[in-house]
Amino acid sequence: MNNIFAIFNLHILHMQLSVLHYEIIIVSLWLIFCVMLTQLSSDEQYMLLALHEAELAAAEGEVPVGCVVVCNNRVVGRGHNLTETLQDVTAHAEIQAITAAAETLGAKYLVDCCMYVTVEPCVMCAGAIGWSQIRRLVYGASDEKRGYKSYAPRALHPKCEVVEGVLEDKCRELMKTFFSQHR
Numbered sequence: 001m002n003n004i005f006a007i008f009n010l011h012i013l014h015m016q017l018s019v020l021h022y023e024i025i026i027v028s029l030w031l032i033f034c035v036m037l038t039q040l041s042s043d044e045q046y047m048l049l050a051l052h053e054a055e056l057a058a059a060e061g062e063v064p065v066g067c068v069v070v071c072n073n074r075v076v077g078r079g080h081n082l083t084e085t086l087q088d089v090t091a092h093a094e095i096q097a098i099t100a101a102a103e104t105l106g107a108k109y110l111v112d113c114c115m116y117v118t119v120e121p122c123v124m125c126a127g128a129i130g131w132s133q134i135r136r137l138v139y140g141a142s143d144e145k146r147g148y149k150s151y152a153p154r155a156l157h158p159k160c161e162v163v164e165g166v167l168e169d170k171c172r173e174l175m176k177t178f179f180s181q182h183r
């Protein structure tokens, strides 16, 4: 009789372990899915902040390019194009954001940072991004005429990961609308 109970208990234990395994697998898959979703949507969320900066530029009569710099899930710098306001051809959104980020962090190198910019950076900005050692660059619309990729594809830090095309349509539309109204 004791043997039967022992076998029965073992069977119950086995079933409990099986359920536990099943639950661990489900939770693991859910966590992986959540991480993927967070990664996917966080790029878009930060690009929306960059787009907001671009809209501020447009409202000020500036070419609508916006940028944010993110470090450990925190926006440490933001900026938009100010070339007309400052009468300064170097006052691009990326330069504003890099300067702001360095000031926030109290450090000139932005190694742990990711930059989100609505349009592919120009050669000057790509150089600045390279100097800042930013390790991830995410941009929306590509710029065949002025973008760094055509002229200086190696301007960024060699370890900088580049992601292009995030919210591309929105970024491009903003530029199109601006130029159709202003030029």
Ligand SMILES: [Zn+2]
Binding pocket: 092, 093, 094, 121, 122, 123, 124, 125, 126
């Ligand atoms: Zn630039």
